[in-house]
Amino acid sequence: MAEVMQAADGTPLKRSLARALRRQKLRALGLIAPLLFFVLITFIIPIGNMLFRSVENDIVQNTLPGTIAVLTAREETGVPGEDVFTALYIDLFIAEEQKLHTRLGSRLNYEQTGASSMFRRTGRAVGRFDTGTYTDAITDANPAWEDPAHWAATVEANAADLPRTANAWSRWQAVFAAEGDEIGKRNLEDFLFTALYLDLRDADAAPAGLDAAYDAARATDPVSIKDAFIDADDKWGAPQIWETLTLYAPKYTPGYFLNSLDYQKTPDGIEKRPENEQIYITLFGRTIWMSLLITFSCIALGYPIAWLLANLPMRKANVLLILVLLPFWTSLLVRTSAWKVMLQQQGVINDVLVWVGLVDNANRLIMINNQFGTIVAMTHILLPFMILPMYSVMQTIPPSYLRAAKSLGATNWTAFWRVYFPQSVPGIGAGSILVFILAIGYYITPEIVGGTKGVFISNRIAYHISSSLNWGLAAALGTILLVAVLVLYWAYDKIVGIDNVKLG
Amino acid sequence: MGLPPYATPGQRIWYYGFRVICGLIFFFLVAPIVVVMPLSFNAQDFFTFTPEMLRLDPEGYSLKHYEDFFTNPQWQLALKNSLIIAPLATIISVSLGTLAAIGLSQSHVPFKRAIMAILISPMIVPLIISATGMFFFYSSLGNWMENSLGLDKNFVGYVKVILAHAVLGIPFVIITVTATLVGFDRSLTRAAANMGAGPVTTFFRVQMPLILPGVISGGLFAFITSFDEVVVVLFVGSASQKTLPWQMFIGLREQISPTILAVATILVVISIALLTTVELLRRRSERLRGMSPG
Incomplete structure (x- = not known):
């Protein structure tokens, strides 16, 4: 029988080693865990939240639940009938009390211009619809209806016979409960009576204890809520708003992504936006094109410097490296303001050119607030990110290879092009991807020196966050940019390897 | 990588030309940052050199922008x-x-x-x-x-x-x-x-x-x-x-x-x-x- 190797304490060695390994793994994970949780909570979850927001669309459903239920159940299209308008009346009344209708208006405004003012105007009008006649008729027949306690008791007892009323009443109660309040006498609004009236009209016989109200409802002529809506804003009588509401009823929508690619959702399917509304494809194209230009200028300017640094004696190279690291370490805002100072029409470069006599004082060059400004300033800002990886690759190329090539009869050019350059390509690749990734996400510099023609997709994202408040679209644009960067980063990892990221 | 004594005129031109190019790129890297410094002592509220500053006249310089930074x-x-x-x-x-x-x-x-x-x-x-x-x-x-x-x-x-x-x-x-x-x-x-x-x-x-x-x-x-x-x-x-x-x-x-x-x-x-x-x-x-x- 083969003897089992044992550790000092008598356990089999194999198990003892496995336990030690497990303990080591746990210790490593224990050290990493606090940071991992920190990053997950403060960074990964926010990014996930953004991804979610780019498809989230529950505002329509949450604000107009009744309307959406009736609207999506119907078969025909176009302007709906009285039933949908009644549901909308109840929904809007409740939304108006919570001041939610304006938010829904702004949301729908992204899809249909004019929706925002339409909801604001209608929100003001719902309190003044002619439905007061129902209120008067029912309270005249039985004054107990002016008491919230009577409402609560009756509605609860007859929930099955009064579906609309029960629904409206419980939602109305929830609005007040959310503020720690109760429905008071003043809050018995016309829409509750409208719901009650309609339920009673639909009932075949008076529900228990509702005889007076039932008779009063029977005796009162209906008021057209549809007409009241169209009175408040005639766009309710046109099919567009109803199409938009139906299209954006689901809780999740690809709408923001379609918008960011200049497409739109229509009842007939997905269509390209009209020519004059297409901005995002142009902007994405410009972002990529300008980032490429910046990357190429960085290669062109960075390669000679990296070559010089790699081929000078260490002592001299270290001194010159400071000239590269100084801009690298200088605040981004400082460098951007420096370029503003340099490039302005009354700026340093123009002054020098005028002084030298190359440019007439009256025709100073316009170098800022356009693409030229963005490209120059960003090339300057990103140049160190190109030089440093190139330099570290070139340092590893032995100079003897060049000498060998020359001694075999190659001209200077051939020796460089056939021997040196191919070995420096990994450095160019690493630097280019790094610069390109940084460039396509830049915001501050284009914002300050780019004017309108030299801005990037990130400036549009910031605009949607802080000015237009179309956060879903900002999230969708951000998601597209993020995917692009991650793909590039994956390529970077394949070519260079994450572990080779070096600083300074 | 010095220049060997037997270098041809073409090689000499290239050798010095390359250094000039590199010098210009270093200038591009550092100049914007350096230009900011003297301008910050401008006595006027401009982003550009005034004639007084170019004449190195002490009148053209002041610390008022620094004062503003420390008091604003x-x-x-x-x-x-x-x-x-x-x-x-x-x-x-x-x-x-x-x-x-x-x-x-x-x-x-x-x-x-x-x-x-x-x-x-x-x-x-x-x-x-x-x-x-x-x-x-x-x-x-x-x-x-x-x-x-x-x-x-x-x-x-x-x-x-x-x-x-x-x-x-x-x-x-x-x-x-x-x-x-x-x-x-x-x-x-x-x-x-x-x-x-x-x-x-x-x-x-x-x-x-x-x-x-x-x-x-x-x-x-x-x-x-x-x-x-x-x-x-x-x-x-x-x-x-x-x-x-x-x-x-x-x-x-x-x-x-x-x-x-x-x-x-x-x-x-x-x-x-x-x-x-x-x-x-x-x-x-x-x-x-x-x-x-x-």
Whole structure:
């Protein structure tokens, strides 16, 4: 029988080693865990939240639940009938009390211009619809209806016979409960009576204890809520708003992504936006094109410097490296303001050119607030990110290879092009991807020196966050940019390897 | 790579021409930063050299923009905020980051690549996207802290910005500290343990002093990241958390004031100081680890 190797304490060695390994793994994970949780909570979850927001669309459903239920159940299209308008009346009344209708208006405004003012105007009008006649008729027949306690008791007892009323009443109660309040006498609004009236009209016989109200409802002529809506804003009588509401009823929508690619959702399917509304494809194209230009200028300017640094004696190279690291370490805002100072029409470069006599004082060059400004300033800002990886690759190329090539009869050019350059390509690749990734996400510099023609997709994202408040679209644009960067980063990892990221 | 005595005229022209080109590129790199400095002493409220300045007339120069920086309450608030936010964010990134880097440098770490990818991600994701994500999440976080925990609005604002900046600085700490740990001799900790030191004593007495240069330079990177960061603070913070870069950004976009140039000069001086520190630390670290200083 083969003897089992044992550790000092008598356990089999194999198990003892496995336990030690497990303990080591746990210790490593224990050290990493606090940071991992920190990053997950403060960074990964926010990014996930953004991804979610780019498809989230529950505002329509949450604000107009009744309307959406009736609207999506119907078969025909176009302007709906009285039933949908009644549901909308109840929904809007409740939304108006919570001041939610304006938010829904702004949301729908992204899809249909004019929706925002339409909801604001209608929100003001719902309190003044002619439905007061129902209120008067029912309270005249039985004054107990002016008491919230009577409402609560009756509605609860007859929930099955009064579906609309029960629904409206419980939602109305929830609005007040959310503020720690109760429905008071003043809050018995016309829409509750409208719901009650309609339920009673639909009932075949008076529900228990509702005889007076039932008779009063029977005796009162209906008021057209549809007409009241169209009175408040005639766009309710046109099919567009109803199409938009139906299209954006689901809780999740690809709408923001379609918008960011200049497409739109229509009842007939997905269509390209009209020519004059297409901005995002142009902007994405410009972002990529300008980032490429910046990357190429960085290669062109960075390669000679990296070559010089790699081929000078260490002592001299270290001194010159400071000239590269100084801009690298200088605040981004400082460098951007420096370029503003340099490039302005009354700026340093123009002054020098005028002084030298190359440019007439009256025709100073316009170098800022356009693409030229963005490209120059960003090339300057990103140049160190190109030089440093190139330099570290070139340092590893032995100079003897060049000498060998020359001694075999190659001209200077051939020796460089056939021997040196191919070995420096990994450095160019690493630097280019790094610069390109940084460039396509830049915001501050284009914002300050780019004017309108030299801005990037990130400036549009910031605009949607802080000015237009179309956060879903900002999230969708951000998601597209993020995917692009991650793909590039994956390529970077394949070519260079994450572990080779070096600083300074 | 000197020029050999037998070089042809063509080679000579190329040799000197190449140096001139390199000189011009270095000029391009440094000139904008250097130009800012004399302009910050401008006696006029212009962003350009006045005739008095070009004549080197003392009348053309003044310290009034520096005076404005040190007396204007807006700039002082911004300076104060930057000096509150950046150090606190740095402390969080350095303490958590160093621990995690030590954990990551152990020989058997499960899911090492995935963990590394997550920890490095704040550096890879473009700032505008981080800012967008944080904008949504941190505003609900802030509401929750104000309403449920009853914390002061101003305090919550600082907490949000500090957390956001701390996470942005973490990749730099991880990268520099793991790089330092690569050259760390594990037998030293084993020797310490052998002589009876507990893990905590070993860490503070043996490992920490040796990796300290890496930790400090990671900390400096984290500090500069926060100190120089404007996009995230614009989105996450409110006006009372306005930092120096934020104030400069407003100044550049709206009211053009030469005080920006005075601030810029001060920041350049600070970055030269930081650059020197990092360089000295790098040399010290390489000497400690027995490598020849590069």
